Amino acid sequence: DVKVTQSSRYLVKRTGEKVFLECVQDMDHENMFWYRQDPGLGLRLIYFSYDVKMKEKGDIPEGYSVSREKKERFSLILESASTNQTSMYLCASRSPGQSYQPQHFGDGTRLSIL
């Protein structure tokens, strides 16, 4: 089974802090994704990566950056946290190739910015 591990289930930070969310997968997947999920807005793609050191902006990249130094690890960075970044953050990974490969999600990090 695919295992996608997010470093924290719950996190509380203050406005202006630099926040790091970590995601590790154990299936040698090349494609990794970061989403945020908010009530009424659904899942929205922040950034994705299809290889080491590669990154692509998703639908809502503003205020975020990412790092992919190793294949198994994809980090989401909030450069200067703001209260509107309070959300559930979900990491996912998938095998490359045909579109029928599904994405597999980690348990999520519920981030609160005070």
Added chain:
Amino acid sequence: QKEVEQNSGPLSVPEGAIASLNCTYSDRGSQSFFWYRQYSGKSPELIMSIYSNGDKEDGRFTAQLNKASQYVSLLIRDSQPSDSATYLCAVSRGSQGNLIFGKGTKLSVKP
């Protein structure tokens, strides 16, 4: 804007009934379709995928796809209270495995 539409619900069915969840999508080029189940406070869990027109069955779950009508559905037979969750429809876009998600349908199965 490519979109995926779902009825937000809540959809309430009695235990043992068939629950029918529907999803429409706007991008005719989409090739792959997924249903995820998400319990409150948890992350999405893949339950079904479908790529060809017609039906695909897996236990109590049946996914149905009609590409001409841009419609995909999920049937849950013999619904159980443990099926109570939000069901997310996801549609592939692009060549990198990106997905567009619907906002989900909340299902409630009453004992």
